[in-house]
Amino acid sequence: MTAVHYFVEAENLSKRFKTKDGELTVFENANFGIHKGEFVCIIGHSGCGKSTIMNILAGLDGASDGALFMDMKEVGGPALERGVVFQNYSLLPWLSALKNVTFGVRARWPQWSREQVREHAYKYLQMVGLGDGAEERKPFELSGGMRQRVSIARAFAIEPKLLLLDEPFGALDALTRGNIQDELLKIWSETHQTVFMITHDVDEAILLADRILLMTNGPYARIAESVKVDIPRPRDRTTIIHDPGYYPIRNHLVDFLVMRSKELAGGPGAEREVKAETGKPDGYVRVFPAEVNPARDIEALPSEQAAQAANQ
Amino acid sequence: MLQSLNMRATVLAFAFLAVILGIWEMANQAPKAKEALTEYEILMGGADQEARVPPPSKVIGLAVEELSDPFYDKGPNDKGIGIQLGYSVYRVLSGYFMAAVIAIPIGFLIGMSPLMQKAMNPFIQVLRPISPLAWMPLALFIIKDSEASSIFVIFICSIWPMLINTAFGVANVRKDWLNVARTHELSPLRTAFTVILPAAAPTILTGMRISIGIAWLVIVAAEMLVGGTGIGYYVWNEWNNLDLTSVIFSILMIGIVGMLLDMALSGATRLVTYKE
Numbered sequence A: 001m002t003a004v005h006y007f008v009e010a011e012n013l014s015k016r017f018k019t020k021d022g023e024l025t026v027f028e029n030a031n032f033g034i035h036k037g038e039f040v041c042i043i044g045h046s047g048c049g050k051s052t053i054m055n056i057l058a059g060l061d062g063a064s065d066g067a068l069f070m071d072m073k074e075v076g077g078p079a080l081e082r083g084v085v086f087q088n089y090s091l092l093p094w095l096s097a098l099k100n101v102t103f104g105v106r107a108r109w110p111q112w113s114r115e116q117v118r119e120h121a122y123k124y125l126q127m128v129g130l131g132d133g134a135e136e137r138k139p140f141e142l143s144g145g146m147r148q149r150v151s152i153a154r155a156f157a158i159e160p161k162l163l164l165l166d167e168p169f170g171a172l173d174a175l176t177r178g179n180i181q182d183e184l185l186k187i188w189s190e191t192h193q194t195v196f197m198i199t200h201d202v203d204e205a206i207l208l209a210d211r212i213l214l215m216t217n218g219p220y221a222r223i224a225e226s227v228k229v230d231i232p233r234p235r236d237r238t239t240i241i242h243d244p245g246y247y248p249i250r251n252h253l254v255d256f257l258v259m260r261s262k263e264l265a266g267g268p269g270a271e272r273e274v275k276a277e278t279g280k281p282d283g284y285v286r287v288f289p290a291e292v293n294p295a296r297d298i299e300a301l302p303s304e305q306a307a308q309a310a311n312q
Numbered sequence B: 001m002l003q004s005l006n007m008r009a010t011v012l013a014f015a016f017l018a019v020i021l022g023i024w025e026m027a028n029q030a031p032k033a034k035e036a037l038t039e040y041e042i043l044m045g046g047a048d049q050e051a052r053v054p055p056p057s058k059v060i061g062l063a064v065e066e067l068s069d070p071f072y073d074k075g076p077n078d079k080g081i082g083i084q085l086g087y088s089v090y091r092v093l094s095g096y097f098m099a100a101v102i103a104i105p106i107g108f109l110i111g112m113s114p115l116m117q118k119a120m121n122p123f124i125q126v127l128r129p130i131s132p133l134a135w136m137p138l139a140l141f142i143i144k145d146s147e148a149s150s151i152f153v154i155f156i157c158s159i160w161p162m163l164i165n166t167a168f169g170v171a172n173v174r175k176d177w178l179n180v181a182r183t184h185e186l187s188p189l190r191t192a193f194t195v196i197l198p199a200a201a202p203t204i205l206t207g208m209r210i211s212i213g214i215a216w217l218v219i220v221a222a223e224m225l226v227g228g229t230g231i232g233y234y235v236w237n238e239w240n241n242l243d244l245t246s247v248i249f250s251i252l253m254i255g256i257v258g259m260l261l262d263m264a265l266s267g268a269t270r271l272v273t274y275k276e
């Protein structure tokens, strides 16, 4: 578990907020990584701290303790190499759909000509199924699904090294969500960007992700497990459920959300028995989430073992 | 349906106008001398007619006459209504734009920096409630020019709504939009111009609209005070001449110009307003 070099790596990341009732520790000593080109989802109950983690990944907010690295460099603030799709779209309402995308493109490539910027932006709008006049509309004239498409196009168009999506489909109806998931899959298979996405939809996570991080309830939330989604690509929403790995993974995730997310919730200093790592000063401990592959180890499902694995 | 509503409103408005003018005209008919005048009335010269508010017919007559040649200039005490209004509008706009040039950047600063907000707040709280005319003696003493002093008074009364609204609008720009600017690595200046300004523009323009309204109210009083030219001076001068027809006519013109100024600003506000 040591010496793995991730593209994005969180090292004993902690976040505490000062509130009226004292200090709130959202999570403490979180360790996880994302490989280049990997699509990682994080699942957890509402309020466990997923958006907080994402804000730190985006550089919008700083960690209280620990460090975050991308490409071997510490993340110190927001940057164009990390694109963000916000939970509530965050389009600029006074700009047309196209202008919202060119806004990002121009910031990314200031030396480009107006025409070049426009073309590039339009290409990405088309990739998410917008165009033919819809690009000239203002956000208030677009449906929720179309707004989210614009927001995704804006993030992909700047071709960031890491793409962060915060429950991008949370507010959409099932049909629209399905369509945009397909578009996201398509655009991702073309660009192979590194993606970190928050969701609370188990099926969505299985369809999209290479790996799913499971987050326990807060406060003192922990990233308890890293679940491999061992289902070949290209995946398709209608056929993926017939894959033999699908239900084992799904059951594992649901079991976690329903039962274990509460049981595994940490407390102050939880599960950090002193365990010196080689090459690091004494007392330096990094606990990574337990790695599980429910599609393979169909036996390794029960809560007991996973809980123990997390504590190893 | 909407069209018919507008139609009906127009018809009703004209009806109201007719009723108001009718009552006004009637109320001003000289009473027929039914009884012999008392000695007192005779002494007063039966000056009944003059003591009355002039009827609308006379005002309309004067309006037609004045508006057919609004820009004549026959010396300091006899200038066309257009020239007088022109002076007033010129003073209002000069003071107003000077105020905008100062209030909007400072408002930005206050809105963006909690430190500045706290440091400037006491000054704003003390200076804002001062009647703009109270500055007049000080302005006359320092500037030594009545024209510039009235412009200064307009400046000082226009500044507060613009300043406060700009600061409020800027401080309340959605955090999400600022985060969009941050994730796109926009410089502070580009953030100010491409995100904060358009986001706060409706609030800023609302402040500008309040300001122009106040400025137009204040200029009349300021010109009454310093005299010389302008619609305020004109009203006061006609009052001194006991020419009430002209007084009423200029009151109406003040209202109409004020409405036009407000319409201009509300049009501008509509241009920058966005729906979410």
Ligand SMILES: Nc1ncnc2c1ncn2[C@@H]1O[C@H](COP(=O)(O)OP(=O)(O)O)[C@@H](O)[C@H]1O
Pocket: A017, A018, A019, A024, A026, A044, A045, A046, A047, A048, A049, A050, A051, A052, A053, A218
């Ligand atoms: N700025 C903040 N100040 C204080 N508490 C916060 C702040 N942001 C988030 N929290 C708290 O941190 C916890 C995690 O929030 P969040 O990351 O938004 O959860 P999630 O995205 O998983 O639903 C919540 O209890 C929330 O109330």
Ligand SMILES: [Mg+2]
Pocket: A050, A051, A087, A166, A167
């Ligand atoms: Mg959230």
